[in-house]
Amino acid sequence: MLLMAVLTAALLILPAFADTYILSVAILILYFAYLGQAWNVMMGFCGQLSLGHSLYVGVGAYVSAALFVHFGIQPWLGVWAAVLACMAAGAAIGVLAFRFGIGGVYFALLTIAFAEFTRIGFDHLRWVGGSGGFFLHVAQREFNDVLALRGSPAMFYYVMLVATVAAFVFCAWLLHTRIGYYWQAIREDPEAAQALGINTFRYKMLAIVISSGMSAFGGVFFAFYYNNLFPEQIFSMSRSIEIILGPIIGGIGTLFGPILGAAVLTVLAEGITELMAAFGWEIPGVKQVFYGACLLAVIVFVPRGIWPALARCLGLESRGKGPRDG
Amino acid sequence: MADTLLSVRAISKSFHGLRAIAGASFEVEEGHIVALIGPNGAGKTTCFNMIAGVFVPDEGEIRFAGGRIDGMRADQVCVAGIGRTFQLVKPFAGLSVMDNVIVGALRRNKHVDVARRKAQTILDQLGLTQKSDQPASALTLPDRKRLEVARALATEPRLLLLDEVMAGLRPTETDQMVAIFRNLNREQGLTILLIEHVMRAVMALSKEIHVLHHGELIASGSPDEIVRHPAVLECYLGEETV
Structure with missing residues (x-):
């Protein structure tokens, strides 16, 4: 409890003490924690492996950015369009896959395929810059404008902090409703779940629509934080992998796993980059190799992820009261 | 009748x-x-x-x-x-015994709290109360068979289909x-x-x-x-x- 209070306080006052670099790392952690949480709804709760979540991030980013640049629609409005667009995309993939009983590895391949051809599509979409990139004009502002997502890094930090906390609370709530129980039943054994009267198609659809809708906000944030979008980057397979590494390393299906995983990975990856820079080395791809090493270590030592192991050490282990708490 | x-x-x-x-x-x-x-x-x-x-x-x-x-x-x-059990038992291995039965009980009760109370009475009936907090994966085969029955009963069926629930019992x-x-x-x-x-x-x-x-x-x-x-x-x- 005390630990939580200290942590909360630290998170709240961080921007006052941190320099720009630390703050950017913190934002990155929150960004991946948020997206990891969104992905976790599908895989961790409902057992549907998506390897193409960059699709929703990208679509969310492009929709909100295009509305802003072309029509001057502010992101606080654009975000709803982005969420709807991503939910529609998720629903389309879901109907195709779940209606025809595509599951497991084949479902994962389908999600990759959709992300890939969306990337290729955006490469040729002149309206949003094509492969040359799409840019949002950056204007110096005297004050922070949260609704327009224009302002200092500290403002972006707080926006992402609120989103991450909201996603956490939302997921925790979901897990303790009928929906959460049904998702976990489907994850554990779809046939037994169906025999207990669960319409597995409907609940899998619900998982993909909620997950894609949540991811859309990540995309909107990305667009207005970085102010530039390239299909090659935002839709790339490696982005999808980066999203899912956090929850896998932190603990799939847990609520704290995505947050912990994102923090560990981002801090260590940044640390390594810094270390390399300090020695004056520049080796491309070192981050990816490092991610691989982290994944190996987790699979070998804590196959269920860091959080379940850590929770056991701290004596926080859920005593089976709820579905896999925390 | x-x-x-x-x-x-x-x-x-x-x-x-x-x-x-x-x-x-x-x-x-x-x-x-x-x-x-x-x-x-x-x-x-x-x-x-x-x-x-x-x-x-x-x-x-x-x-x-x-x-x-x-x-x-x-x-x-x-x-x-119609509720059914599976010959080759299919527990939700990662969930607790209680949660397994709650999933069944949610068929007729929308709220988890109500479903939990319902699940509790069924676990009592089948003598699984002591084990309700254990993960289903930790159960012995006879207990898994009981869990199959408990979960099916929780859906409040009019007709219960039992597929070899006695096999392997003493x-x-x-x-x-x-x-x-x-x-x-x-x-x-x-x-x-x-x-x-x-x-x-x-x-x-x-x-x-x-x-x-x-x-x-x-x-x-x-x-x-x-x-x-x-x-x-x-x-x-x-x-x-x-």
């Missing part, structure tokens, strides 16, 4: 040309306990799977409480009021299970259709027995009639049972 709850009419099913069930017909009266017996490969589980909505019969029809259920999905059959455990089903049948009027090899349980429970052999129904009748039926003795029970 004596209204027909389930009626199976001339159902057939083939897999790659192999006829698993050939024109079997039987009925289950409301409030009865009925057994489906027969040698391995006789088509008992196939028959169950057609009732439960896993397979669609090639021919024939299945009616439950007056309405046709053949062709329905498994979840629709459950909603209609005689005392079998007797406990028999007592549980008798109670459910007597006190709640639960109708039960069971597939079973453990004759001790079949004889103690059922009011009526149907015998399947090579996908065909070769005999139907009361337990006393069945144990004296020449065809049944020849293909399944053997002489010593009499």
Whole structure:
């Protein structure tokens, strides 16, 4: 409890003490924690492996950015369009896959395929810059404008902090409703779940629509934080992998796993980059190799992820009261 | 009493040309306990799977409480009021015993708290209360069988399909299970259709027995009639049972 209070306080006052670099790392952690949480709804709760979540991030980013640049629609409005667009995309993939009983590895391949051809599509979409990139004009502002997502890094930090906390609370709530129980039943054994009267198609659809809708906000944030979008980057397979590494390393299906995983990975990856820079080395791809090493270590030592192991050490282990708490 | 709850009419099913069930017909009266017996490969589980909505019969029809259920999905059959267990138990391994039963209880109760109370009474009935916080993966086989039953009961079925829930139990455990089903049948009027090899349980429970052999129904009748039926003795029970 005390630990939580200290942590909360630290998170709240961080921007006052941190320099720009630390703050950017913190934002990155929150960004991946948020997206990891969104992905976790599908895989961790409902057992549907998506390897193409960059699709929703990208679509969310492009929709909100295009509305802003072309029509001057502010992101606080654009975000709803982005969420709807991503939910529609998720629903389309879901109907195709779940209606025809595509599951497991084949479902994962389908999600990759959709992300890939969306990337290729955006490469040729002149309206949003094509492969040359799409840019949002950056204007110096005297004050922070949260609704327009224009302002200092500290403002972006707080926006992402609120989103991450909201996603956490939302997921925790979901897990303790009928929906959460049904998702976990489907994850554990779809046939037994169906025999207990669960319409597995409907609940899998619900998982993909909620997950894609949540991811859309990540995309909107990305667009207005970085102010530039390239299909090659935002839709790339490696982005999808980066999203899912956090929850896998932190603990799939847990609520704290995505947050912990994102923090560990981002801090260590940044640390390594810094270390390399300090020695004056520049080796491309070192981050990816490092991610691989982290994944190996987790699979070998804590196959269920860091959080379940850590929770056991701290004596926080859920005593089976709820579905896999925390 | 004596209204027909389930009626199976001339159902057939083939897999790659192999006829698993050939024109079997039987009925289950409301409030009865009925057994489906027969040698391995006789088509008992196939028959169950057609009732439960896993397979669609090639021919024939299945009616439950007056309405046709053949062709329905498994979840629709459950909603209609048929609960089932699996011969090869399928616990939600990563969830606690309690949560397993809650999933079943959520069928008729939207709220998790209400479902939890319902699940608690069922766990009490089946003697699983002590283990309710354990993960289902930690249970022994007899307990897993009990969990299968608990989960199916939690959906509040009118008809319960039991697929070899006694297999692997010790005689005392079998007797406990028999007592549980008798109670459910007597006190709640639960109708039960069971597939079973453990004759001790079949004889103690059922009011009526149907015998399947090579996908065909070769005999139907009361337990006393069945144990004296020449065809049944020849293909399944053997002489010593009499």
